Amino acid sequence: MTPLIVAVTGGSASGKSTFADALRRQLTPNDVRLIGEDEYYGNHADEPGFDPQRFNFDDVAAHDHALMSEQLRKLKAGKTIHAPLYDFLTHKRLTQTREVKPADVIIVEGIHVLADPILRDLYDFSIFVDAPADIRLARRLLRDVRERGRSVESVVTQYLRTVRPMHLAHTEPGKNEADLVVTNDAAAASPELEALSPSFDRLATPAAARIKEMLAARS
Known part of the structure; x- marks a missing residue:
């Protein structure tokens, strides 16, 4: 059977990765693969004059x-494909790749997965995770400082310089392209993923039901 390709998008730190993982769990026992758009950043550190503090990682072209x-x-x-792996500390792709085999469902997650019409034509179903800007900023701040070695000042500066304007220009319009909009307005800034899992499981339930119906119609 041809894999069902599902797109999950939303603003940076909207909870879309956690949502995609909750969706994967709810689609059991179907075979599901997750693919993150973040792994498809280019090797921008090799470009002349590259400055990670000023480079626009939130532009579609990145x-x-x-x-x-x-x-x-x-x-x-x-x-089967060999998907790239990206290092956020060096801003380069790793020499290693990740083998991804075809599955019943391929979930593609990222901020720009609905911004590119060529990609949009490949999806069978798309979901927009809509979260308030203050929650997204809080989650991004916690993530980038703890996981990516960033300073608070650099995260906030980047948010104001590129993240917010690029979100409004490229990501937010995806809300009108998506087949389903999921509102994540919970107090999701908690760094404790275990505390968030039940709420994301509830958020993923309607989407999982739709996808199961699509899979049943194909069988």
Whole structure:
């Protein structure tokens, strides 16, 4: 059976990765693969004059959507791919890759997965995780400081300089393109993922039901 490709998008730190994982759990016992758009950043650190403090990582052009669309087509054709792996400390792709085999459902998650019409044409179903800006900023601040070695000042500066304007220009319009909009307005700034899992399980239930119906119609 041709894999069902599902897109999950939303603003940076909206909870879309956690939502995608909750969706994967709810689709059991179907075979599900997760693919993150973040792994498809280009090797921008090799570009002349690259400055990670000023580079616009939130522009659509920062991602290698050509490679991403090529690999999604291969998965749809039943072929195994070797997805890239990205290092956020060096801003380069790793030499290692991740083998991804075709599955019943491929969940593609990222801020720009609905911003590119070429990618949009590959999806069978799309979901927008809508979260208030204050929650998204709080979650991003916690994540980038704890997991990516960033300073508070650099995170806030980047948010004001590129994250917010790029969200309004490229990500927010995806709300009108999505098949389903999920509102995540809980107090989701907690760093304790265990405390958030039940709420995300509830958020994912309607989407999981729709996808199961689509899978049943194909069988």
